[in-house]
Amino acid sequence: MSSNIITIYGEVPELIEKKASEVIEQYLDAPKDEFNFVKYNLYENDLAPIIEETLTMPFFSNKKAVLVQNAYVFTGEKPPKELNHNIDQLIEFIEKYDGDTLILFEVNHSKLDERKKVVKSLKKHAQIKKIEQMSEEEIKHWIKSQLHENYKDIKQDALDLVIELTGVNFNIVKQEIEKLILFLGDRTTINKNDVHQIVNRSLEQNVFLLTEY
Numbered sequence: 001m002s003s004n005i006i007t008i009y010g011e012v013p014e015l016i017e018k019k020a021s022e023v024i025e026q027y028l029d030a031p032k033d034e035f036n037f038v039k040y041n042l043y044e045n046d047l048a049p050i051i052e053e054t055l056t057m058p059f060f061s062n063k064k065a066v067l068v069q070n071a072y073v074f075t076g077e078k079p080p081k082e083l084n085h086n087i088d089q090l091i092e093f094i095e096k097y098d099g100d101t102l103i104l105f106e107v108n109h110s111k112l113d114e115r116k117k118v119v120k121s122l123k124k125h126a127q128i129k130k131i132e133q134m135s136e137e138e139i140k141h142w143i144k145s146q147l148h149e150n151y152k153d154i155k156q157d158a159l160d161l162v163i164e165l166t167g168v169n170f171n172i173v174k175q176e177i178e179k180l181i182l183f184l185g186d187r188t189t190i191n192k193n194d195v196h197q198i199v200n201r202s203l204e205q206n207v208f209l210l211t212e213y
Contacts, residue, residue, distance in 0.1 A: 009107035010131030
């Protein structure tokens with residue numbers, strides 16, 4: 001198994017991106033720059049130059065990291081028509097790679113397609129990390145930190161109401177917090193009334209209320 005092939009997957013792109021950034025920064029032990037970090041996107045780039053870049057020694061740097069975003073080849077997603085990735089080349093690379101350069105695949109899906117040979121090779125020869133949705137306490141902490149970055153705050157009952165209305169779903173929470181920040185304008189503190197006016201109920205909350213009714 002190569003410790004320098006890592007796949008991070010899950011339903012929340014922002015959390016995957018955050019984890020990938022942490023892993024790369026820890027590996028490089030230095031700020032990212034044009035000599036030690038290269039980024040690709042499998043929706044736009046072919047596999048061949050990505051593999052070639054990974055196999056090339058770094059210049060003017062001790063370490064190098066290659067980030068591959070939207071690595072849908074490990075899922076059941078159909079490829080864009082204009083791209084025809086050589087999956088056999090990728091399998092061979094995964095099975096034989098023993099280099100020092102870190103290659104990290106980001107997969108924005110809740111699961112990998114374990115029927116695929118390339119995924120079987122990945123599980124056998126590489127590191128795989130699944131990123132779960134945040135817990136309620138983690139979501140609340142994230143909301144407070146986001147608001148503080150925008151010089152805003154939120155009352156506890158308003159924070160509880162946000163979670164009650166949205167559920168513990170990062171994508172929905174992020175969208176509603178952005179709306180609340182815009183709504184506040186020059187005011188600094190979000191109250192319960194603001195949440196009632198701005199935050200949409202999740203589908204789960206609507207179903208629950210309908211059931212109760």
